[in-house]
Amino acid sequence: MTSPSGADLISALSNQMADAVERIRRSLVTVNGRQRQPASGIIVATDEVLTADHVLERDDDLTIQTDDGRTLAARLVGRDRTSDLALLRIDGLGSDTAAQADAPARVGQFVLAVGRPSPGGPMASLGVVSAVGGPLRTRRGTIEQVIQTDATPYPGFSGGALIDVTGAVLGLFTTGLIGGVALAIPASLAWRIAHTLAHQGHIRRGFLGISSQPVTIPPGQRAGRNQEYGLLIVRVEPDSPAHHAGLLIGDILVGIDGVTLNDTDDLQAILSGDRVGATVPAEIIRGGALVTLSVTIGQRKGA
Amino acid sequence: MMMHVFYHTSGIAAGFAELAERTRQSVVHLHGASRGSGTGVIWQPGGVVLTNDHVVAGAGDVLRAQTIDGRDLPVTVMARNQDLDLAVLRVPAVDLPPVAVGDSTRLRVGELVFAIGHPWGQPWVVTAGIVSGLGEAETRNGQRIAFIRSDVRLAPGNSGGPLLDARGKVIGINAMVFGGDLSVAIASHIVEQWLNSAQGRRVRLGVGVQPLPLPAEVLNGRTYGLLVVSIEPGSPQQNGQG
Numbered sequence: 151m152t153s154p155s156g157a158d159l160i161s162a163l164s165n166q167m168a169d170a171v172e173r174i175r176r177s178l179v180t181v182n183g184r185q186r187q188p189a190s191g192i193i194v195a196t197d198e199v200l201t202a203d204h205v206l207e208r209d210d211d212l213t214i215q216t217d218d219g220r221t222l223a224a225r226l227v228g229r230d231r232t233s234d235l236a237l238l239r240i241d242g243l244g245s246d247t248a249a250q251a252d253a254p255a256r257v258g259q260f261v262l263a264v265g266r267p268s269p270g271g272p273m274a275s276l277g278v279v280s281a282v283g284g285p286l287r288t289r290r291g292t293i294e295q296v297i298q299t300d301a302t303p304y305p306g307f308s309g310g311a312l313i314d315v316t317g318a319v320l321g322l323f324t325t326g327l328i329g330g331v332a333l334a335i336p337a338s339l340a341w342r343i344a345h346t347l348a349h350q351g352h353i354r355r356g357f358l359g360i361s362s363q364p365v366t367i368p369p370g371q372r373a374g375r376n377q378e379y380g381l382l383i384v385r386v387e388p389d390s391p392a393h394h395a396g397l398l399i400g401d402i403l404v405g406i407d408g409v410t411l412n413d414t415d416d417l418q419a420i421l422s423g424d425r426v427g428a429t430v431p432a433e434i435i436r437g438g439a440l441v442t443l444s445v446t447i448g449q450r451k452g453a
Numbered sequence: 454m455m456m457h458v459f460y461h462t463s464g465i466a467a468g469f470a471e472l473a474e475r476t477r478q479s480v481v482h483l484h485g486a487s488r489g490s491g492t493g494v495i496w497q498p499g500g501v502v503l504t505n506d507h508v509v510a511g512a513g514d515v516l517r518a519q520t521i522d523g524r525d526l527p528v529t530v531m532a533r534n535q536d537l538d539l540a541v542l543r544v545p546a547v548d549l550p551p552v553a554v555g556d557s558t559r560l561r562v563g564e565l566v567f568a569i570g571h572p573w574g575q576p577w578v579v580t581a582g583i584v585s586g587l588g589e590a591e592t593r594n595g596q597r598i599a600f601i602r603s604d605v606r607l608a609p610g611n612s613g614g615p616l617l618d619a620r621g622k623v624i625g626i627n628a629m630v631f632g633g634d635l636s637v638a639i640a641s642h643i644v645e646q647w648l649n650s651a652q653g654r655r656v657r658l659g660v661g662v663q664p665l666p667l668p669a670e671v672l673n674g675r676t677y678g679l680l681v682v683s684i685e686p687g688s689p690q691q692n693g694q695g
Contacts, residue, residue, distance in 0.1 A: 156468015157620070163465065164565035164619035167583060171563035262563060262583070273586040274563050275604040302604045304585070304635065 166315050167262060167276070173317030174264050175272045177248035180215040181205060181224075181238070181309055190265035190310035191238065192248050192322060199243070200344045201309035203229045203236040204326035212238065215269045216245055228347035232291030232355065233335055234308075234326045237347040248311060250337040251318035255279045255297045262313050263299065263323050263332065267306020277301030279320075282336075285415050288327045291355070291450075292418040296333045297321045303332040356421030357450040359390020360397060364413045367402060373440040379412040380404040380435065395432060395445035405433035406445070421447065472621045473567065473579045479552040480569045480614060481544070482519040482576060483528070485512025492570035492614030493518060493542060494623060495551045496648070498661040498683075500544040503644060504613030505628055506533050509540045518544045521577055532651035536592035537639060538628050539647055540613075547663045552615060555622030557640035560584055560601065568605045568627055568636070570614030580606045585635070599640040601625045607636040660684050 154162070181191040181201045189205035191214060199214055206212065212224040224238040255261070259279045266272050277300040284295035299312060303325045312321040312334040321334025335343075346353055362381035372378075380402040386392050397403075403411055406420050407430035429446045483504055484490040491508030495501070502518065509516060509530055516528040526544040533540040567581040582605035589597050601616060607627055616625040616638040625638030661683035 156464055156466070156471060158468075159465045160468050160472065160565065160619045167565065168561035168563040171561065175562075270588060271586065272562055273602070274583060275585055276583040302585075302635075 163315075167260075170262060170313055170315050170317035171264055171272060171274050174248060174311055174313050174319070175266075176217045176246040178217065178264060178266045178272055178310060179245075180266045180269055180306075182213045182215070183208060187306045188267060189306050189308050190267060190323075192309070192311050192319065193243065193245050194237075194341060194344050195247060195348075196245075197239055197241060197243050198227070198344065198348065199224065199238040199240060200322060200340060201236050201238060202322070202324040202326050203231055203234045204324070205308050206236050214238065214240060214243075215266075216243070217266075217272075218245075219269070228351035228353075230343050230347060230353040232353065233293050233339070233343055234290060234324050235322065235335060235340060235343050235347070237344050248319045249317070250341060251314050251316075251320045254336060254338070255282050255312075255314075255320045255334075257282060259320075260315055261299055261301060261320060262315070263301035263303065263307055263310060264313055265304065265307035265310030265323065267304060273304055273307070275302035275304065275307075277332075285418060286327070287414070287418070290327065292415070293327065293335070293339075295336050295339060296327065297336055299332050299334065301332060303330075354423035354426050355450045356423065356425045357391065357448040358417075358421060358445070359387035359392040359448065360403075361385035362403060362414065362417070365402065367404075367435065371435065371438050373435045373438060375404060375433075375435075375440065377404055377410060377412070381411055381414065381417060383434075391446055391448040395443045397432065397434065397443065397445070398436070401434040401436050401441075403432065403434050404440075406430060421450075469567075469581075472617075472619075473569070476552060476615070476617055476621045477521055477569055477577050477579070478550050480521065480577060481526075481549075482571050483508055483512065483542075483613065484517060484519070486515045487511075487513065490571055490574055490610055491612045492610065492627070494613075494615040494626070495549045496541075496554070496623075496644075497551050498547070500546050500549055501531075501551070502528070502542040502544055503626060503648070504540050504542060505626065506535050506538045506540045508613040509533060509542070510535075516542070518542070519576075520546065520549065534647060534651070536594060536596065537598060537643065537647055539626065539639065539644060541648060541651060552617070553620075553622045554641055554645065555618050555620070555624045557599065557601065557624040557642045560587060560618070560624055560640075562586060565619040566601075566603050566605060566616055566624065568603075568607055568611060568614055568616050570607065570611030570627065572608035572610045574610055578611075582606070598643050600628075601638045601640055603636050603638065605636050611636075 177193045183206035191199040191201035227237040229236040281298040365382040432445045479495040481493040493502040493504040496503040586602040615623040629637040662679040
């Protein structure tokens with residue numbers, strides 16, 4: 151058996167990548183929702199397009215353009231500011247839905263960023279998966295997981311797809327989470343948020359109403375807990391769940407609902423949508439003593 | 454040691470290195486009297502070089518071409534077109550290997566492409582990427598020209614150089630760099646169309662030739678002739694139907 155030559159392998163890779171673009175292009179639309187540069191969107195159901203929240207600068211007068219040249223009116227179903235995702239419903243869309251990749255993105259994997267920033271056809275850039283990580287704190291909130299890539303983010307690529315070399319979607323591409331940085335929301339997370347938006351119109355996230363910073367608790371002040379770090383409360387919002395529970399500036403928050411809190415990521419993880427409205431114990435160290443207060447988790451506005 | 458041999462004799466990396474090494478022979482470095490330089494590509498046998506019009510315009514009267522084997526040759530400008538940003542030159546070296554011209558009308562977004570040029574004056578630099586998009590623009594006189602966008606990293610000095618496909622065939626002439634991450638090349642079928650009209654609708658024989666003084670017994674009133682030194686596979690000559 152002779153192995154294929156290097157020249158044949160290069161041609162094969164080249165064809166495979168062009169085939170991958172062919173496969174995804176019918177599932178990519180142009181999204182018109184802002185003054186300047188149009189953006190991209192992925193068809194996730196026969197009448198639904200998932201796009202980036204930040205490219206929709208208005209709620210009404212939204213249109214999309216399909217691969218076969220149709221311009222259709224789109225209705226905003228819901229936004230999730232935290233993950234920079236928004237779902238659109240389009241009557242009569244009926245195009246091919248995008249396929250999610252079977253496996254999550256791997257660092258080093260070849261990827262293509264594909265968008266449709268203008269009706270003239272899809273655009274693509276080549277790169278690798280640079281990092282897969284999370285949770286990531288941005289000005290928009292904390293997102294569980296993101297993919298980072300070095301594929302060039304052309305103007306209007308937000309809302310487009312990060313695909314593998316078979317054309318399956320690894321994530322929804324956006325530069326809106328951290329200004330200008332090419333990131334993608336992993337497909338499984340993006341599809342899950344799309345599903346929730348389709349049924350609820352929004353994503354619920356818990357709210358406490360404090361600002362805090364991680365601190366090292368001196369061994370003598372751990373109040374019997376075997377915990378080196380906690381969250382020092384530096385601000386309590388008036389009329390917030392934390393305020394009503396009696397939390398004070400200077401308290402060190404060490405646990406909520408039985409879960410140890412070492413840093414702000416632990417706190418964000420605790421404030422999930424399913425805890426909204428629940429009354430749970432909050433453990434704090436106040437004046438060297440462990441105090442347990444009862445707090446009713448609120449719902450974050452604008453999430 | 455076995456791994457070492459394997460790496461150098463097969464695989465994508467070695468294949469690409471061979472492709473780059475072969476096609477670099479068809480690229481020249483164009484420079485004028487002042488600073489700044491551009492790239493040219495051997496498009497046809499007999500020293501016919503394609504480049505950008507703005508490379509010729511920027512060089513003044515003393516344009517010269519350096520070959521990869523170190524020759525520094527004078528350049529004759531045969532034709533220029535400012536609208537297409539193309540120029541065709543001739544250098545007095547008939548042994549320079551022309552690059553194979555690919556069919557840019559069949560390009561697809563996502564295909565692997567690479568460029569060879571002299572970014573910031575660095576000689577014979579190879580950069581790779583993919584076809585990002587295919588577009589059309591209109592010149593001032595209404596002519597439609599096809600162009601290729603790519604994510605291949607280019608810089609000043611790459612102008613006029615070749616954009617090549619995964620088989621090492623030229624599919625465009627690099628012409629513009631926007632903001633460092635979007636490069637634009639003029640599709641090779643546009644180059645061929647212009648070249649055909651600029652050269653007076655010449656027909657293609659598919660032979661490589663070399664001028665040489667004729668022996669006295671075959672002079673027949675002439676002093677020079679063209680020796681056929683190569684025949685392209687599949688050309689009219691090889692098929693015997695020319």
